[in-house]
Amino acid sequence: MLERINVNQAYLQKYVRDREYEYLTVFLQVRMIDYIKDEKTGQVFKGSPDVDCHMKYLYTFMRRNGVRTGPYSGGAGTTNCPNCGAPTKITSAGRCEYCGSVIVTGDFGWVLSNIDGVKSNTVIDDTGVVLRDGGEQS
Helix, strand or coil: CEEEEEEEEEEEEEEEECCCEEEEEEEEEEEEEEEEECCCCCCEEEEEEEEEEEEEEEEEEEEECCCCCCCCCCCCCCCECCCCCCECCECCCCEECCCCCECCCCCCCCEEEEEEECCCCCCCCCCCEEECCCCCCC
C-alpha cells in the first residue's frame, strides 16, 4: 500500500542525448506511507500504516530523438495506440493488445525507463547536460 504520497522536491538532475535517444533524469524527494498487508485479514506484514517513509529517487525518462512533445491536453496518458488507433490496452511487454506494436519505446513521447532509489550515502552525478550526437561527450 502506498498512501499519502507527497513530493517535497523535484528537479531536472541530468539531460543526456545520444544518436538515437534523449534522456531526462529527475531527482525526487518524497514522503509517503508504505506497507504491505494481507487483503483478506488486514494484517500488516511489512512497514506501518502510521509511519512516514522519506525516500529519494532518480526517475529517468526517454524518447527517440526528433520526437516533439505537444502541449498538455489533460488526462493520464495515451488513450489510443499511435500505430493502429485501437484503444490503449498495453500488455506487460509494453505492446498494443491489438496490433502488437511496442508502445513504450519513446517513439511517441516521453516514457519512464528507469527508477533508482537513492541511498543516503549515494553521491549523485552532477554532469548536467551530456551530448553524444557526434560521438563526443560535452
